[in-house]
Amino acid sequence: MPKAFTPKVVTANHLLEGDVIYLANDGGWTRRLEEAEVLMDEDYAAVRLGEVESRQSEVVGPYLADVTVGPKGVQTTHFREEFRKTGPSNYNHGKQAEAV
Amino acid sequence: MYQYSDFDAAYVAERNRQFRAQVERRIDGSLTEDEFRPLRLMNGLYLQLHAYMLRVAIPYGTLNSGQMRQLAMIADKFDKGYGHFTTRQNIQYNWPKLPDVPDILDALADVQMHAIQTSGNTIRNVTADHFAGAAADEVADPRPVAELIRQWSTDHPEFQFLPRKFKVAVAGGKIDRAVTRAHDVGIRIVERDGQIGYEIIVGGGLGRTPMIGKTIHDFLPEADLLPYLEAIVSVWNLLGRRDNKYKARIKITVHENGLDEIKRLVDDRFALIRPQFSGVDQALLAEIKAQFQPPAFRNAPEDAFAAAYDADPLFRSWADTNLAEHRAPGYAIVQISIKKHGDTPGDATSEQMRVMADLAERYGHDELRISHEQNVILPHVHKSDLPAIYAALRDVDLHTANIGLVSDIIACPGMDYCALATARSIPIAQQIAVRFDELKLEHEIGDLKIKISGCINACGHHHVGHIGILGLDRAGVENYQITLGGDATDDAKIGERAGPGFSYTEIVPAIERLVKAYLDHRTSKDETFAQAYTRLGAAPFKAALYPEKEARANAA
Ligand code: SF4
Numbered sequence: 001m002p003k004a005f006t007p008k009v010v011t012a013n014h015l016l017e018g019d020v021i022y023l024a025n026d027g028g029w030t031r032r033l034e035e036a037e038v039l040m041d042e043d044y045a046a047v048r049l050g051e052v053e054s055r056q057s058e059v060v061g062p063y064l065a066d067v068t069v070g071p072k073g074v075q076t077t078h079f080r081e082e083f084r085k086t087g088p089s090n091y092n093h094g095k096q097a098e099a100v
Numbered sequence: 101m102y103q104y105s106d107f108d109a110a111y112v113a114e115r116n117r118q119f120r121a122q123v124e125r126r127i128d129g130s131l132t133e134d135e136f137r138p139l140r141l142m143n144g145l146y147l148q149l150h151a152y153m154l155r156v157a158i159p160y161g162t163l164n165s166g167q168m169r170q171l172a173m174i175a176d177k178f179d180k181g182y183g184h185f186t187t188r189q190n191i192q193y194n195w196p197k198l199p200d201v202p203d204i205l206d207a208l209a210d211v212q213m214h215a216i217q218t219s220g221n222t223i224r225n226v227t228a229d230h231f232a233g234a235a236a237d238e239v240a241d242p243r244p245v246a247e248l249i250r251q252w253s254t255d256h257p258e259f260q261f262l263p264r265k266f267k268v269a270v271a272g273g274k275i276d277r278a279v280t281r282a283h284d285v286g287i288r289i290v291e292r293d294g295q296i297g298y299e300i301i302v303g304g305g306l307g308r309t310p311m312i313g314k315t316i317h318d319f320l321p322e323a324d325l326l327p328y329l330e331a332i333v334s335v336w337n338l339l340g341r342r343d344n345k346y347k348a349r350i351k352i353t354v355h356e357n358g359l360d361e362i363k364r365l366v367d368d369r370f371a372l373i374r375p376q377f378s379g380v381d382q383a384l385l386a387e388i389k390a391q392f393q394p395p396a397f398r399n400a401p402e403d404a405f406a407a408a409y410d411a412d413p414l415f416r417s418w419a420d421t422n423l424a425e426h427r428a429p430g431y432a433i434v435q436i437s438i439k440k441h442g443d444t445p446g447d448a449t450s451e452q453m454r455v456m457a458d459l460a461e462r463y464g465h466d467e468l469r470i471s472h473e474q475n476v477i478l479p480h481v482h483k484s485d486l487p488a489i490y491a492a493l494r495d496v497d498l499h500t501a502n503i504g505l506v507s508d509i510i511a512c513p514g515m516d517y518c519a520l521a522t523a524r525s526i527p528i529a530q531q532i533a534v535r536f537d538e539l540k541l542e543h544e545i546g547d548l549k550i551k552i553s554g555c556i557n558a559c560g561h562h563h564v565g566h567i568g569i570l571g572l573d574r575a576g577v578e579n580y581q582i583t584l585g586g587d588a589t590d591d592a593k594i595g596e597r598a599g600p601g602f603s604y605t606e607i608v609p610a611i612e613r614l615v616k617a618y619l620d621h622r623t624s625k626d627e628t629f630a631q632a633y634t635r636l637g638a639a640p641f642k643a644a645l646y647p648e649k650e651a652r653a654n655a656a
Contacts, residue, residue: 057129
């Protein structure tokens with residue numbers, strides 16, 4: 001049996017702002033993990049990553065990050081991704097400050 | 101202080117013009133990130149976790165008030181109203197936006213500052229003793245030498261593609277305040293029979309394989325400095341392991357080839373290139389030295405200081421803790437702690453920067469320094485001005501009396517900002533400082549250096565802390581390893597690992613047990629943590645860190 005695939009999102013930093021962004025369903029970028037397109041299949045994940053790798057003038061360093069999907073929606077699996085999603089812990093700066 | 105020559109100003113302006121065009125080409129899509137990355141790194145621009153980060157050099161840690169005010173202006177206009185001072189005497193802005201960076205660099209150039217060679221595989225910002233020109237124990241001011249090396253190394257054609265980064269530190273005192281033994285090359289100015297010369301230390305460095313530098317020349321004549329340095333860098337440039345990033349630093353080259361072999365190669369190379377140095381460098385050094393003349397110290401009564409010292413216990417505590425001995429009578433070196441308990445080590449707000457700039461201008465011969473310990477120094481202050489300075493610092497929360505104490509922690513940005521991090525450092529530093537402040541034990545504990553890094557790269561110098569903390573990622577969870585017995589001074593030592601790491605919630609209580617064990621075991625208040633550790637060894641400290649293990653051993 002093939003190994004279970006961990007769901008992924010495509011994430012990167014925005015070229016101009018430098019902040020963390022995620023690929024959405026419509027192929028645009030969102031700043032909120034909750035709005036990211038969750039990729040449930042390995043081949044499709046590779047395709048989506050391949051697509052954005054050519055969008056050099058929008059983003060820097062796109063990659064696939066692991067997530068889980070549960071009752072609370074999309075969640076990160078590693079603390080590094082959790083910090084990227086939230087912002088630094090010493091000031092209310094970054095995403096946590098922008099959240100409405 | 102050194103003033104840019106026309107050449108310097110034109111050079112920086114031209115570099116900024118080039119970078120502005122490179123940024124434009126990146127934004128319009130003509131440059132890919134792979135093409136742009138090396139260009140931005142050459143100008144100190146990183147991409148971190150949440151944003152870009154611009155690292156600005158503060159050569160040999162020296163600033164004037166105008167420069168400090170400009171740093172504050174940049175923090176307000178282009179960032180979030182603060183800056184972070186680092187262990188390499190740089191300031192980092194954590195939130196610049198790419199299109200603004202060329203304007204920031206121009207604003208820096210307006211006050212003779214830049215971000216060149218603060219990154220990449222080049223000779224980095226040359227650091228120096230932060231008490232330069234002021235310390236009572238000084239042999240000679242290290243800054244002219246540091247400036248000479250900066251000019252020689254900037255865009256040096258032979259050294260633009262080194263195997264890795266290369267860090268140089270210069271110390272001019274009898275005491276080493278520049279951690280010269282933890283640098284690729286450390287230079288100590290020494291005096292022998294009335295002659296000034298240099299002790300050259302090579303192959304130190306922290307990071308994955310920490311090494312204490314070794315003396316390759318114990319008394320290099322002044323005039324031989326640049327050719328000798330050039331010989332060292334070029335020997336390493338050829339031998340350095342470009343096949344493996346972790347083995348590329350000169351410390352590994354020295355370790356693998358042995359000091360004797362390196363010395364032989366350096367001597368050969370030196371003999372070859374020495375004649376090419378016609379003395380222009382020495383003429384230049386003389387010109388630079390003339391720009392670092394000591395200020396005109398004044399002769400004035402110190403009564404105001406004595407009166408405040410007797411009357412105000414808070415001022416007294418601050419004076420006892422934060423002042424250092426100056427070489428001129430009636431003067432003191434003021435160390436401003438930017439590590440208020442619970443604040444981020446090394447961060448200063450724009451308002452605080454402006455106050456420090458004003459104080460330097462009004463009372464401090466217009467000089468400020470940034471220390472590798474992430475504090476700010478007013479190097480030349482007459483003692484009679486100290487009460488007024490203390491009052492002004494108190495108004496902006498810069499009066500914490502904790503220099504050299506348990507809460508004066510070096511901490512790198514860690515995973516709150518750094519893309520390379522494996523764990524956070526800042527909140528650990530904040531919590532330790534707050535905890536010991538609650539316990540009101542800080543002054544009782546005395547001299548103790550805690551240093552924290554958020555990954556093996558060791559920007560927080562954890563290996564040379566009396567207590568070092570290294571944050572790691574263990575199976576997706578933050579984990580903190582403790583090292584003990586390190587030393588950053590003349591007897592530089594790498595700390596030893598104490599044992600298994602601690603979780604994020606366990607690490608602060610573990611440090612508390614460790615420090616309490618020291619208080620229990622010391623012979624008197626005069627025996628520092630470092631001395632107690634040297635006398636007792638690791639055993640009693642490990643017992644305090646791992647009480648369960650101790651209990652099991654006793655039961656068995
Ligand atoms: S030690 Fe690691 S985490 Fe800390 S600043 Fe350096 S590279 Fe980043």
